Amino acid sequence: MKSTEALTPSTADSGVPRWSPVIAVALSTFTVVSSEMMPVGLLTPMSKALSVSDGVTGLSLTITGVVAAAVSPFVPALIGLRDRKEVLVTFMVLLSVANALTAIAPNFLVLASSRILLGIAMGVVWGLAAGLGPRLVGGPRVALATTLIFSGVSIASVLGVPLGTLLAALIGWRATFWALALVGAVAAGVLVLTLPALPVHRRSRLDGTIGVLRNRGVAAGLAITALIVLGHFTGYTYVRPVLESDAGMSAGLIASCLLVYGLAGVAGNFTLGPLAGRYTKEAVTIAVAGVTMAVALLPFATAGTVTVLIVLVVWGASYGGVSVSTQTWVRTADPARTEASAALWAGVFNASIALGALAGGFVIDRAGNRAVLFSAALITAAGLVIAAVSRPRPTAPRTG
Template sequence: MSHSVTSRTAPESAPPRESALRGWLAVAGLALGVFSFVTTETLPIGLLPAIADGTSVSVGTAGFLVTGFAAVAAATAAPLTALTGRMDRKWLLVTLMVFYVAGNLLAAVASTYSLLLVARIIVALAHGVFWSIAVAVAVRLVPERHAVRATSVVLGGISLASVAGTPLGTAIGQSTSWHVAFVCVGLLGMLVLAAALLFMPALPARGSANLGVLLQVLRHRALLAAIGVTTLVMSGHFLAFTYVTPYLEEITGVRSSLIGVLLLVFGVAGLVGNFAAGAVVGRALRGSLIGGSGLLAVVLAVMWAVGENTVLAVTMLVCWGVLYATLPVGLQTWVLQVVPEESEAASSWYVAAFNGAIGVGALIGGLLTDASGPRPTMLVAAAFAFGAAVLLVVSGRTSSPRSAVGR
């Protein structure tokens, strides 16, 4: 499509109506891709007993299908993004979705744990690269003034997966079989693949296509700060949220039958926070990140202090959902602004930090819960979030105007 957004200056001009529509349809396809990858990443959580029985392994071993997935994505995001740096972004997305579909369909027919693990690794390899380029691609598809809105639309797939993707996948797997659940997420990938083929214009690669650029972008102090903030705040979130079910049951006294409803409410609150962030981040990036991480620390501390108060604990859970969802939009926007000429390389470090934080947070939370119950996870998570807010303040004071958070 000759009139597509392919250059740095193109977003400034007013594209034809058809081009603009196709650009936003491509952005919607990327959002569906985020929804699909997040759903696939967490799908085994609700199906662990069935998967363990079906593959003759323990539940703990089956759980490695989730933690191992995150580890592979974290370890490979940066190098694979660099190695694919010269590919046209449209055809890279098409290739990633082919891997995604193939991996999930392989999982759907797997009868052994080893084959299922191989299938998960195939999807995890695509996962890291997809996350590294998705937002950078999205902001090239729309006028520059809509970049933050496009970011919030794409990352809205995270909250939507929490609301609909993972619960529906679990329900399908429990009512039929876990094989059918993997077929369904594979079909989702086919829709994303179709959207990329139909609506995505040719997008020539930008930046350098070598592993050396990964080290070069780390010379930017603001990027190091962004990676540090991401590691702290996301470790804190997953440290507490991974064990929020035992917290609500044992500390707050919520009936098991209501946990699903509360997690649904958390996801809906996340959708609200995600799109609210689109309006706020563009105007006050640094303030929104400091406020979001600082308020998250307060919310988690309150949950630690008054967990027995059902009304207050549930209210804080809703606030948690809103605040958490604002952070990926702000953090991803910050990363894209720090090194605009190598945005995908910078994003790959962000993806590695994010996925690494999932594993680190869940590990620390598990150790705390085993040792002292789920309540202390809230206080330790609050400390992580507070540390992120402090790092944001300090980095804003020490960075140069070009690399500071915000404008």
């Protein structure tokens, strides 16, 4: 089967890289991830305001992830020949609308509706942003561009979720989502001003996207992504209740702990991202091993703030490198079909977020906090096994 992708390079052709478009896409990923993950930091006040349990409120992540997962793999085929810049701007505006609707939600039904809209926007933005590095810069700079794009994920943990948690503690959780709506509008404006035109000249076909799965390296990378993200969100979605009840922490102290976690995530992103460009298997293995160890140790670390912080630093630094290293794995395995493989990767990533939040909610409501963390560790350990026995193997594109 011939590759169905025919993407026109933009700044990558100029010889002189322009980093402002890369930063603009990073701002978009920051906004998307902050919007998606904000209920983690606000789980308790949202549950009380909407008169539902923590587990039900955690379903807001499941809803968003399921919708995003359903949308992402089909993005290249659905948007056809439309300029990728125009698509990104349109769906960042939709993301702002979704956050505004969340801010005024009087009950869980309205919240769920807003999170569906958010999932659609997130699925499109992630499905395109994950593969934009090679289109915005060229040659050896691709690894750095990809790292910068995914730095939005880590910085969302540093600035987005902790600051949103702090803002909610001061003036309420609804103000946090109004702030996210504003940030989304700003991100859309920055994309308009800085992103070059990103045309395509050949329509992607659905069978071309599915055909990427025949590549064993891509399949292994997607399996690793699924397990590490599933395990992470099984535990991390409910980290606030764990820190509140098991460690006895206040809302302000939890916000500080999440800030430390996020700072470690940024460090992990910028450490493992460049490493993944040269040693992809090693970077992925380190990231998955670190998450597995941290999640398994947290139940034993809740006796003191210092031990909690140490575990969260390891967890944050390790998970901070997951997005960029697993996406690099998939891209390395099939460099001829970057947009299709990136769309599949985004779909798997978001489906795993959804299932993780769902699984964690089920476990925590029935078996408690320690059980949810031990379950998370078992899942990520399975991803570690696959990473240890597999490797990305670039293959030549099929010609027939």
